[in-house]
Amino acid sequence: MIVSAIDLSKSYGKLQVLNSVNLQCKAGEICGVLGANGAGKTTLFKIILGLIQPDSGAVVLHAQGVKPIGGIIEKPALYEYLNAAENLKLFSKIQGLKITSETIEEKLNQVGLATDRTDLVKHYSMGMKQRLGIAIALLNHPKCLVLDEPFSGLDPLGITALRKLIIDLAEQEQLAILISSHIIDQLSKICNTMYVMSKGKIIKSGLAQDIILENTTSFSFSAPNIKSSKALKAYDVLFKGEIAQVAISTNEVPKLIQELSEEHIYITSCVPELDMDKLFQ
Ligand SMILES: Nc1ncnc2c1ncn2[C@@H]1O[C@H](COP(=O)(O)OP(=O)(O)OP(=O)(O)O)[C@@H](O)[C@H]1O
Numbered sequence: 001m002i003v004s005a006i007d008l009s010k011s012y013g014k015l016q017v018l019n020s021v022n023l024q025c026k027a028g029e030i031c032g033v034l035g036a037n038g039a040g041k042t043t044l045f046k047i048i049l050g051l052i053q054p055d056s057g058a059v060v061l062h063a064q065g066v067k068p069i070g071g072i073i074e075k076p077a078l079y080e081y082l083n084a085a086e087n088l089k090l091f092s093k094i095q096g097l098k099i100t101s102e103t104i105e106e107k108l109n110q111v112g113l114a115t116d117r118t119d120l121v122k123h124y125s126m127g128m129k130q131r132l133g134i135a136i137a138l139l140n141h142p143k144c145l146v147l148d149e150p151f152s153g154l155d156p157l158g159i160t161a162l163r164k165l166i167i168d169l170a171e172q173e174q175l176a177i178l179i180s181s182h183i184i185d186q187l188s189k190i191c192n193t194m195y196v197m198s199k200g201k202i203i204k205s206g207l208a209q210d211i212i213l214e215n216t217t218s219f220s221f222s223a224p225n226i227k228s229s230k231a232l233k234a235y236d237v238l239f240k241g242e243i244a245q246v247a248i249s250t251n252e253v254p255k256l257i258q259e260l261s262e263e264h265i266y267i268t269s270c271v272p273e274l275d276m277d278k279l280f281q
Helices: 041-048 084-094 101-110 126-137 156-172 184-188 208-214 250-262
Strands: 003-012 015-025 030-035 056-061 069-072 144-148 176-181 193-198 201-207 216-222 237-240 243-247 269-274
Touching: 003 041, 015 030, 015 041, 015 176, 015 193, 015 201, 030 041, 030 156, 030 184, 041 144, 041 176, 069 126, 084 101, 084 126, 101 126, 126 144, 126 156, 156 176, 176 184, 184 208, 193 208, 201 208, 208 216, 208 269, 216 250, 250 269
Parallel strands: 030 176, 030 193, 069 144, 144 176
Antiparallel strands: 003 015, 003 056, 193 201, 216 243, 216 269, 237 243
């Protein structure tokens, strides 16, 4: 393990924000923390980054180095009136690090930012700011990266590009990466492990794909002639154009696809639909 949160609890006055939270992330792993607004994700990440203290419990970092953990909370804190290279220089100076032009180029390349852009950061898109924030977090060669809602404010292309960067950092640099989001889709496409958080407690944890399948109560099947199916009459179905949303468990899916193909209904896509009520129960 690179980082372990052990039995963390935190209250603000009478409001208990974290209640005995346990979480672990190992090298090369991407762990997602899923929770509604106010579930306690940011508080948890602030504690893991050492920005605030828990009332009880501990964070154990199994990594050497000056600053074995880095991250972005809420949104990247950047100097908007400087350019990317100047931001990297200034953050290095603040942290007592010497940085060369070669290292600046290397960091910008690593996060996929152009090395020849000299315009001010205030003109950057949110996706570019996130990338620069990650480059700054990587200055100290951390073993663990904590990203709080990194996809918020990004368009679908920006989300896809940032997802690729995060996966590359986990795979190539073997970083332990913690990501929070209130959108399951954003986490399910990237995380190995998922923690579901509700009202300050971890209510579910495990492999992301297992959590999704365990909490899937229907599947959406697409086929041009799906409405004509006789086999579907045996199921609870909601039709939306050429899509049939069928209340069915994961292990019944192959049988239904077989029945549909016998009726010459050939499925072009089959998408699991998560039951959010079940997930947060
Ligand atoms: N410094 C603070 N003082 C008092 N209450 C706080 C403080 N910080 C957070 N809270 C409260 O703690 C609860 C959890 O907040 P937190 O920001 O950790 O949740 P979150 O899951 O990150 O939510 P969001 O997705 O909306 O950012 C909220 O009710 C919030 O209002």
